Amino acid sequence: MPKIDQNDPRLTAYALDEMPAAERAEFEKHLSDDPAARDAIAEIRRTAGALADALAAEPLPERSISYPLAPHQSHWLRQLWAESWTIWVPLGAAAVFAVFFWRVYLPAQQRQHELASRGTAVPSHPSGVPIEVAFTESDSSAAQPAASKPRTDSPETPTGIETASTTLKTAYFLTARQNPTSRFAVNVGSAAYADVRRSLEAGERPSTGMVRIEELVNSFRYSYPQPSGDASLALSTEMHAAPWADGHLLVRIGLQGRAASVSDPTPAATRDAAREHLTASAARDIRALAARDVKVQVDFNPEKVLAYRLIGYENRLLKGVAEAATNDDLAAGRSVTALYEIVPLPPLPRSAVAAKTPPPPTPDPSDTAEWLTVKLRYSEPGVAQGRSVIVPLHANVAAETPTPSADFKFAAAVAGFGLILQDNPNRGTATWDMVEELAKAGIATEDTTASEQRRDFVSLVKKAREIEPAETPAATGKPAAQ
C-alpha cells in the first residue's frame, strides 16, 4: 500500500475526528501499516491540544451587552430605539416576568414539591422494559441505511443534531425544550486512556484536549447483559443520583454486542440466504461484527427534564450532523457506555439528594410519563432488515433499583476523573476522594479482567491526585467561562 503523504490533509481530518465514518474505516486500513502516518497523527493531536489550550487561556473581551438590550449602548442601537420602541417594551416585560418566574414561582413550586414528596410511598411501575419491534419492509430508510435518516417520533427538523453540536462546545447543559433529541456515536476509541496514563505516569498533567471522557469510560469492560435470543445487541439502562451534582441524575446507557463466534450460534434463515452471496472475507468481517448501522438516540421529555448533557463526546458532537448521521458498526463482543447527566423538573429537593438516596418519584403516583426514551436501531450483519429497541425510562427506574451497580459506580468514577482532569466547569463537587471511593466501590465484578483493569485505574487515580492535588471543587452548575 502506498504510504500516506505528510502533506495529506486527511491526516489532520483524522486526528481531529473530522473524517466521516466510512472514510475513516478505509483510512485506518492504510494507517495500520504506515507507522510514519500514525506518528504524524499523534503529533497533530499534540499540536492541536497545545493550540486549543493556549487559545482557551486567551482572555475574552469584557461583556458590553446587558439584557434586555439597552438602547444607550451604541449609536446604532440609539437609532433603533428611536425607530422601534415596540421591540423593547415586550422584552422588558419579559424580563419582569422572568424575575417573577425565578424568584416567586419556582421557589413556590419547589416548596410544594418538597411537601408533596415528603412521606410519599415509592410506587413501583414496570419500566425500563425493552420493547422489540422489527422494521417493516415499507420502512425504506431501513432498507437503504447509507442514505437513511434516523427515524424519530418527534418531528425531524433539519437542524436536530446541530443543536447539540453548537451548544455543547461550551460543555454546558442543553434544555430539553429546545433540544429534545440527543445522539451519540458508538464507535468510540480508547486511545485517550493510554495517552492520559502515559502522561500521568510521566508526572505531567494531561492536556485538556487529551482527556476525552467518552474514550476513558469506554476503555474498561463492563458486565452488561448479553443479547438474548437472536438479537445482536442488548441495551441496558440505569439511573441514579449524580455523585457530583446535588439534585442531578446520572443515566447510564450500556450497549452490549453479541460475542464473536466461529460458528454462528443463531444462523437465521434470512442471514444464511444473504450470506451465500458474500465472499469469504466479507463473511469473516460479518462474524467480527455484532451489528452494523448502530444508531442510538435519546429523546428527553421536556415536561420531566429541564436540561441534560452528554458527558464526554465534546469533539464528536462538534462534528454535528455529518458524523451523527453516519452509520456505525459495532464489533462483536464490544460494549459501549454513554452517560447523561440530567436536571429533573421540578428540581429535586436538596435534602433527598444530599442523603444520597435515590431521587423520589414524581408526586403523582399515577404519573408514568417517561423522562427519557432510549431508541436503538441497528442491522444484523448480512441482513437487510433493521431492528429497533425502545426503552423508556421513568422517574421510578431509580426507585426500583435503589443501589447503583458496580458498573454504574465505576463508570461514574471514570467520568468524574475526566471532569477533574479537564477542569470542566461543570465538574460540580467531584473530588479525587469521590472518584477513588466510587472506583473502589465499583471494583467488585465477576469479570476478573475487568476487576484487574479497575484496580489499575484506582492506582492511576492516586497518581493523578499527586500531580493535580486541587481538591477545591468548582462552583456547582456554574456555566462554562464562555
Place this chain on the structure above:
Amino acid sequence: MSPLHDEHDAFVREAIRLHERSLLRYVIHLLGDHDRARDIVQDTFVKLCRQPITEIDGHVAEWLFTVVRRAALDVIRKEGRMSQFAEGQAERLVAAEPTPAATAEARESCTQVLSLLPRLPHNQQEVVRLKFQEGFSYKEISAITHLSMGNVGFLLHTALATLRREMTRPSAV
C-alpha cells in the same frame, strides 16, 4: 406575555450569555477595532431578536458567527479598513496586529504557540481560531467562511504543520 415570546426572550438571553464574548473576540481579530466590533456584535443580537427561533435553533452559534463576519467584511469594504483575514489576498498579507499578550501565568508552551499564530496567513489564523478557539466543525467553518470543506481541511492541516515545525525549532521564540 405570550409563552412564545417568553421562550424567544430566554433564547436570546441564553445566546448572549453563551456567545457574546467569543463573538467579540472573533470580530476584534477580524477588524482590529474594539468599538466597531462591539457595534457589530450588538447589531447582530438585535437581528437575532427578530429572527424566528425555528429558523436558527440548532445552529445559533454558526448563524451568529456568519452574520458578524458578513458585517465585519462590509465594514472593511466600505471603510477601506486594512483587512486582517480578508479573502483572496489574505495569503500575501503580513500580520499587522500582535495577538493580545497571554496572561503572565500562562504556561510557556501556550505563550509560544500564541506568539507563533500571527505569523500564519490570515485565512489560516481565522480557521484556526474558529476550530480550536470556538470549537466549530469543518462543516460549520465552511458555512461561516464560505470556504469549501476541503479548503478548510487544507488550511488547518497547513497551519498545524507550520506551527508544529516552528514549535520544535530550537531557536523558536
